[in-house]
């Protein structure tokens with residue numbers, strides 16, 4: 052009799068738990084009825100850097116297979132760019148509060164009509180964001196007063212560090228970064244919107260003071276981030292213990308890794324990936340699964356053509372993405388939690404600096 056009562060109590064407790072999760076999910080779904088405030092729009096389907104732990108760089112270094120022809124280096128056309136943004140505004144999938152981040156896995160300043168792209172966002176009443184590797188400078192920049200951010204990524208502060216990652220001549224890149232910052236400020240970009248994003252690897256930790264000094268001299272904010280895999284392919288193989296031994300040895304040398312065993316149980320059961328708050332578009336104007344999307348896989352990189360779904364609602368987008376094979380795989384492997392919570396698992400204190 053005692054056992055029977057205990058079983059009933061357990062069942063009741065489980066029912067209450069499930070009700071709480073259901074209620075939580077219903078509330079979350081309501082949140083996804085609001086227009087997107089952040090859009091990653093890949094304007095350049097290519098990057099000239101060769102960072103080894105990034106999907107683009109790893110392919111350039113032949114550490115990953117080449118991309119299929121549909122993703123071969125190309126740039127979005129001005130017509131497609133304008134049409135897609137006008138269409139999203141009209142459908143209320145985005146509104147005038149949206150910031151269009153003109154990058155994902157590509158270098159935006161390589162786009163031959165970069166200035167026109169920036170001007171189009173302004174004319175549509177949107178703000179835009181730029182993240183660049185510093186290999187190019189602005190060519191007679193347009194009005195940049197609507198920039199939400201200008202982010203300059205730096206993989207250290209020496210030629211050796213640049214050889215390890217971007218593969219650019221250091222002195223020239225430093226010169227470019229200074230020019231970019233000064234030109235952006237002169238073109239109206241608010242100084243508070245300019246950041247240097249310092250990627251800290253195991254081998255360049257001693258360069259942090261140099262990066263701090265450089266950012267201070269230029270009057271911009273420095274954000275440090277501990278380098279980790281920048282490709283779902285590497286992450287998945289690492290978590291499953293399937294990284295080839297040579298790659299694993301190099302990763303241990305370069306990156307701030309974490310113990311996959313310790314990851315188990317850290318992801319809350321009701322965790323909602325924050326990426327669902329953002330919209331990601333490929334350089335053909337199609338929707339991608341997320342900004343961390345796996346290049347080379349059509350179902351992730353070019354997940355949906357808006358023109359084929361004229362009645363698509365915000366809720367549909369959320370549901371389609373959440374139930375897509377890529378997201379299901381990602382959630383089942385706790386990758387969604389991991390890529391948004393490195394600072395809680397990595398072997399480094401840099402993330403809090």
Ligand code: SF4
Pocket residue numbers: 098099100101102105106107108155156157158184204217281
């Ligand atoms: S991390 Fe950025 S700069 Fe480096 S290869 Fe990838 S996209 Fe290019």
Ligand code: SF4
Pocket residue numbers: 324325326327340341342343344372377378379381382386387390
């Ligand atoms: S669950 Fe994974 S693949 Fe899906 S949006 Fe989040 S991070 Fe991206």
